[in-house]
Amino acid sequence: MTTTIRTRFAPSPTGYLHIGGARTALYSWLHARRHGGRFVLRIEDTDRERSTPEAINAILEGMGWLGLDYDEGPFYQTDRFERYREHLQRLLDTGQAYYCYCTKERLERLREEQQARKEKPRYDGRCRDLDGPPSEEAADEPVVRFRSPLEGHVVIDDAIRGKVQFANAELDDLVIARADGTPTYNFTVVVDDLEMGITDVIRGDDHLNNTPRQVHLYKALGAELPRFAHVPMILGEDGKRLSKRHGSVSVLQYRDEGYLPEALLNYLARLGWSHGDQEVFTLEELIQLFDINAVNHSASTFNPSKLLWLNQQHIMAAEPNHIARHLAPFLTERGVDPGQGGPQLEAVVRAQQERAKTLVEMADNSLFFYRRPAGYEEKAARKNLKPDAEEVLEHCRHCFAGLPEWEQGRIHQVVTEAAEAFEVKMGKVAQPLRVAVSGGAVSPPIDVTLALLGREETLARIEAAVAWIRAQAAQGSA
Numbered sequence: 001m002t003t004t005i006r007t008r009f010a011p012s013p014t015g016y017l018h019i020g021g022a023r024t025a026l027y028s029w030l031h032a033r034r035h036g037g038r039f040v041l042r043i044e045d046t047d048r049e050r051s052t053p054e055a056i057n058a059i060l061e062g063m064g065w066l067g068l069d070y071d072e073g074p075f076y077q078t079d080r081f082e083r084y085r086e087h088l089q090r091l092l093d094t095g096q097a098y099y100c101y102c103t104k105e106r107l108e109r110l111r112e113e114q115q116a117r118k119e120k121p122r123y124d125g126r127c128r129d130l131d132g133p134p135s136e137e138a139a140d141e142p143v144v145r146f147r148s149p150l151e152g153h154v155v156i157d158d159a160i161r162g163k164v165q166f167a168n169a170e171l172d173d174l175v176i177a178r179a180d181g182t183p184t185y186n187f188t189v190v191v192d193d194l195e196m197g198i199t200d201v202i203r204g205d206d207h208l209n210n211t212p213r214q215v216h217l218y219k220a221l222g223a224e225l226p227r228f229a230h231v232p233m234i235l236g237e238d239g240k241r242l243s244k245r246h247g248s249v250s251v252l253q254y255r256d257e258g259y260l261p262e263a264l265l266n267y268l269a270r271l272g273w274s275h276g277d278q279e280v281f282t283l284e285e286l287i288q289l290f291d292i293n294a295v296n297h298s299a300s301t302f303n304p305s306k307l308l309w310l311n312q313q314h315i316m317a318a319e320p321n322h323i324a325r326h327l328a329p330f331l332t333e334r335g336v337d338p339g340q341g342g343p344q345l346e347a348v349v350r351a352q353q354e355r356a357k358t359l360v361e362m363a364d365n366s367l368f369f370y371r372r373p374a375g376y377e378e379k380a381a382r383k384n385l386k387p388d389a390e391e392v393l394e395h396c397r398h399c400f401a402g403l404p405e406w407e408q409g410r411i412h413q414v415v416t417e418a419a420e421a422f423e424v425k426m427g428k429v430a431q432p433l434r435v436a437v438s439g440g441a442v443s444p445p446i447d448v449t450l451a452l453l454g455r456e457e458t459l460a461r462i463e464a465a466v467a468w469i470r471a472q473a474a475q476g477s478a
Helices: 019-034 053-066 081-093 106-116 185-195 206-220 251-256 260-272 283-290 304-317 320-333 345-355 361-367 379-382 389-401 408-419 427-438 445-453 455-477
Strands: 008-010 038-043 072-076 095-101 145-146 153-158 162-167 173-179 200-204 225-233
Touching: 008 019, 019 038, 019 053, 019 145, 019 200, 019 225, 019 260, 019 283, 038 053, 038 455, 053 251, 053 260, 072 081, 081 145, 081 173, 081 185, 095 206, 145 206, 153 206, 153 225, 162 455, 173 185, 185 206, 200 206, 251 260, 260 283, 260 304, 304 345, 320 345, 320 361, 345 361, 345 445, 389 408, 389 427, 389 455, 408 427, 408 445, 427 445, 427 455, 445 455
Parallel strands: 008 038, 038 072, 200 225
Antiparallel strands: 095 145, 145 173, 153 162
């Protein structure tokens, strides 16, 4: 009987969901989805001083925006203290854990002495075989330590890094419960993964050194070991670990900067994994092709330019209604409600898809469809709304007003015939029209732009531009 793959993403809610965490979540999600498994979300909130409701909400919102849906959870470690206490007592009863009465002062002295001898700081096992508190220098409340094996090795068969070996002599007796009784990270992780039936632990390689300790805990609790895959870190372009100074921010900031979630997922998937030379992937392709065993064991470098390029590819390839759904909030932020007058948003998206790298750029460039320009860009107006453009604009306005149907082909014909009538290139007609209706020198093709604006709005904006040209001429002659 085949065991169902079960993966998990287990962030600590001490901050936002950042790029590294999002990639780990994605890899875990893809591994589960590819194998028809289950993806579990667990919030590791035992650090009560640093864990905040705001951070939890930011993580859940980030997961929701990315579309990384979880099959179970979110589970909160703070709801599971009773389960930790039961397993802790079991280890104490079987002699696999013990009370340690060493004071902070003694442990600090021990550390200083070891460092002075240039030894690796580690617990010396003073309380390992005591039956009770020592007669001298004992803490009022003991911690609980795990009795680690003193000899032999732990071999991790990692899906990404291959076999990694750790000497047990290098591992000291880990604290698994603090003096106040609260369990520590390494212990809660093992209990949770055991009870939640996690078969595959995919996480950052900063956790690799915790793994041999956790392996001993799994075995002490009689659990079958999960498969491990430790994902290499992400570096900034300067070769240092990705951080805030590189722009390593909440994934929600990428949403606010106009990135599509599928573009960010595509980029994160490729940040350490590849499938031939293919760069652009749909989510369905990623699910079908992703292989955790094919993830590169070397660190990856975050490249903002590559992400921006991928975003543009996804904008161009997406269905207009999908883009419209993500674009609408950006227009709302700019004081425009696409549902209250103006062209259909999907039609605007269709006109702009080949022209925008981000949704912010698309929103800014599409405002004129819903709101008349308050003025004209100075450079564009100086070049295109000169006195000789007045006659061209008036001619076009008259022809547009007489069109039997307001549609793209007829609009294009008017522009073409105007260029012939005035014996100028098409740009000498299209550009003044473009500046007149949009306020600037950039828009979709002029026939597409005017068709979307509608006849009435087009005529009104041309009339306003003609009036502006006359006013400028009057000022110049005054």
